[in-house]
Each structure stands twice: as C-alpha cells, then as structure tokens.
Amino acid sequence: MDDIDLQILEILQEKARIPNAEVARQVGMAPSAVLERIRKLESQGIIAGYEVRLNPEHFGQKLAAFVLVEISCGDCRGTAEALAAVSGVQEVNQVAGNDGYLLKLRVADTEALGRILREEVAIIDGVARTRTLIVLATFKETRRVSLEGPVSEVF
Amino acid sequence: MDDIDLQILEILQEKARIPNAEVARQVGMAPSAVLERIRKLESQGIIAGYEVRLNPEHFGQKLAAFVLVEISCGDCRGTAEALAAVSGVQEVNQVAGNDGYLLKLRVADTEALGRILREEVAIIDGVARTRTLIVLATFKETRRVSLEGPVSEVF
DNA sequence: CGTGAAATCATACTGTG
DNA sequence: CACAGTATGATTTCACG
Numbered sequence: 001m002d003d004i005d006l007q008i009l010e011i012l013q014e015k016a017r018i019p020n021a022e023v024a025r026q027v028g029m030a031p032s033a034v035l036e037r038i039r040k041l042e043s044q045g046i047i048a049g050y051e052v053r054l055n056p057e058h059f060g061q062k063l064a065a066f067v068l069v070e071i072s073c074g075d076c077r078g079t080a081e082a083l084a085a086v087s088g089v090q091e092v093n094q095v096a097g098n099d100g101y102l103l104k105l106r107v108a109d110t111e112a113l114g115r116i117l118r119e120e121v122a123i124i125d126g127v128a129r130t131r132t133l134i135v136l137a138t139f140k141e142t143r144r145v146s147l148e149g150p151v152s153e154v155f
Numbered sequence: 156m157d158d159i160d161l162q163i164l165e166i167l168q169e170k171a172r173i174p175n176a177e178v179a180r181q182v183g184m185a186p187s188a189v190l191e192r193i194r195k196l197e198s199q200g201i202i203a204g205y206e207v208r209l210n211p212e213h214f215g216q217k218l219a220a221f222v223l224v225e226i227s228c229g230d231c232r233g234t235a236e237a238l239a240a241v242s243g244v245q246e247v248n249q250v251a252g253n254d255g256y257l258l259k260l261r262v263a264d265t266e267a268l269g270r271i272l273r274e275e276v277a278i279i280d281g282v283a284r285t286r287t288l289i290v291l292a293t294f295k296e297t298r299r300v301s302l303e304g305p306v307s308e309v310f
Numbered sequence: 311c312g313t314g315a316a317a318t319c320a321t322a323c324t325g326t327g
Numbered sequence: 328c329a330c331a332g333t334a335t336g337a338t339t340t341c342a343c344g
Contacts, residue, residue, distance in 0.1 A: 001213075009209060010317055016171075016205040035321070037329090050171040053166060054291040054300045055203045058156075061300060066221075066250070066257055068288075080294040088301070092294040095221070102288055103159045105235055106300065122344045131255055133223075139235040139247040142300075144241070145216060145261065176318095176338065185312055190339070 002048065004029070005037055006147050009047075012038075013144050016050055061088070061106040064135035065113055071100030072128035082124045087116050088131065099131070109136070156201065159184070160192055161302050164202070167193075168299050171205055206298075216243070216261040218288035220268055224276065226255030226282035237279045242271050254286070265289070 007027050012020060020038070024031040026057060041047045056062075083101055084092045091104035107113045117130060166173060170171040175193075196202045211217070226234060228271045238256055248260035254307050262268045272285060 009207070012207040013209070015325080016207045019319060020321095026192040032321070032323095032332080033330050044213075046213045048210045051206045051208055051298060052164070052171045053170070053206055053298055054212060055200055056202045056300045058199075059300050059302060062267055064248070066248070080292075082189040084295040089295065090298060091296050093221070093290045093296075094292040094294065095218070095288040096291055097288065099288065102290075131253065133248075133250040133252065135248045135257075136251055137235075137249040139249065140239040140244065141246050141248075143208060143245060145207055145211045145214050174338070186338075187313080187340080188311055191311085 001041075005041060006075070008034065008037060009104040009117075009146055011030070012047075013147075018134060029117075053148075056106050058125045060108050063107050063109050063113060064138065065105055065107065067103040067105065067121070068095075068099035069101040069103060069127055069132040070098055070129040070131070071126050073126055076100075076126045079126045081135070083121070100126075130135070156196075160196060163189060163192060164196070165302055167202075168302075176238055181288055209268060211261050212287070213238045215263050218262050218268060219293065220262065220263050221288040221290070222258040222260065222276065223250075223254040223286040223288070224256040225253055225284040225286070226281050228255075228281055231255075234279060234281045238276070241265075241275045241279075255281075 004027055008023060011023050011026055020035055021031045023038075027034065029057040038047070050069070056064075069083065078093065080092055080101065083103060084087060086103070086105070088105040088107040089103050090106055091102075093102045094100065095102045105116070107116060113132070113134075117132065121127060121130060159167040159182055166178050166181055175190050178193075179189040182189065193202070201293060211219075224238065229246070233245055235249065235256065238258060239242060243259070243260040244258050245261055246256045246257075249255065249275045250257045260268070260271070262271060268287070268289075272287065277281060277287060
C-alpha cells in the first residue's frame, strides 16, 4: 500500500459513491489503474465493504442507547450471539471488566427500550444486570479511520 | 415514502454498491425511475450518505475503546466539540446521568489510549473524570436500521 | 412513471516501461 | 507488476410523453 492507495481511500472516505473516473482524475491516473487498485484493496480486506447510511429518525427510531450488560458466567457460550439478535441492537462489544458487554441500540422510544430490556435482554442466559445509558445527543458519529501514521502491511 | 422505497432501501442496506439496473430488476421498475427515487430519498435526508468501511486493523488501529467522560459543568460550552477533536474519536454521545459523554475511539494500543486520555481528554475544560471500557471483541457492528414498523413521514 | 437518445462511466483486454 | 490506452457494453442523465 503506497501513497496513491492512501489518496484513493481518503477520497472514498470523503464520498463513497464517487465515480471511479472522478477518483482517477483526482489522483492523476487512468481509470483502469485506479479500478485495479480498488479491487486489490477490496480483496486484501483493507476495504471491508460499502454501506448506505440511513437516517434512523425517519424510521421511527428516535432513541439511541448504550446498554452495559453484566454477565454472571455460568453458561456464556452464545451470549454474544443472543445479544446480537435483540431488537434494535447495532453493536455488541465484549468489554473488559465486570460489565461483560456493551451494546448500542436504536429504538423508537424509552418505552420500547424498557420492553426490550425486560423481554429480550433480561431473559438471556448469563445476563446478570444491565445499566442503560440514554443518548441525549450525538455530536459525532463516523466510521472514518485516520490514514496517517505507520501502516501495517500485514494481511 | 411507499413500499417500493422501502424495498429499494432494503436492497441498498444489503449491498450498497449494487448497480442501479439490478435494483430496478429486483423491484420491477425502470432504472431511471429507481434512480429518481433514490435521488429523492437522498435529498430528503432519508439516505444520509454512503460510506466505505475500512478495516481499522490495517491502519495500526487495533484497539477500540469506549470512554465515559464525567463532566463538572462550570463552563461546558464547547466540551462536545473539543471531545470530537480528540485523536481517534469516532463517536461523541451526550448521555443522561452523571457520565456526561460517551466516546468511542479507535487507537493503536493501550499505550496510545493512555496518552490520549492524559494529554488530550483530561485537559478539556469541564472534564472531571473518565472511565474507560476496553473492547476485547466486537461481535456485531452495523449501522443497519430496521425498516419495519410505522414510518415517520415527517421531514 | 416510463421511454429513448446522448453523455458518461465501468471494465476487460492489450501493449509498454 | 503497475500503469495507460482503447473498445465495448452498461449506466446515468435528461427531455419528453
């Protein structure tokens, strides 16, 4: 991965749906060459995929929340998968410390959140306790990765 | 927004970089009509944008962490913006309760995280205390929104 | 919402350093 | 091996019905 690859990734992070030909212009190369580089980045897993970003508020999901799920591990295999299947869950992160998992979810409102915690989370095997953080406002939400600094060439 | 729009969004959530003509085939419409719908969804803000998903591990960012930032609000204007500017910060969520903000960040390693907390977060005006949750594993990480249920027509 | 023509783009192939 | 040039077919755009 060289400097031109980084330029391409930077452009794509800025605007993922830019035409290939436009990327080629910006990096000063032929479209075919740029395409070849992008394909290679995809096959190397450096580009993991492409996503549409929908506005959740238009789909009746006005509330975001983080839920810390404390685990009492009798039988914990499958807990993560069970949590991932809960309504509205966008993230399941296993975290160090007593709180075993940190979930991020998007739901309609506090009522729906309460229902989900009671009826879908609490019943999962190994779930001891939950602590919920209601999101009042989101000031930044990106998946951008800073492309500066040393780049691992592994994989 | 009607049922065909929902179908289109569902297809795009599944695979964002699908050619328009393919979407048209799946919903049984002319490509031009589909494109027109997509453009409308974009201008309405229902489609908020498109993203490349890069693999952070290829860019020396092997560690994810959540940081709860407790705020002692003397002068809190600008705190969120200051937090958003911290290295590696991907999310800044204001949360209810004592912990004022929940950050998500991606960094190289625990050493970098420590440095950032000391040198970039702790010095921000209004930051009283932080509690860090190290992510050991991520089982799910999506921005998909469930398109079922009642759809708000507002905006 | 569909059609069709024109512009633009994607991509496979080929040649070149 | 990476890149540019080229040709072909697909896609996007836009005016119009």
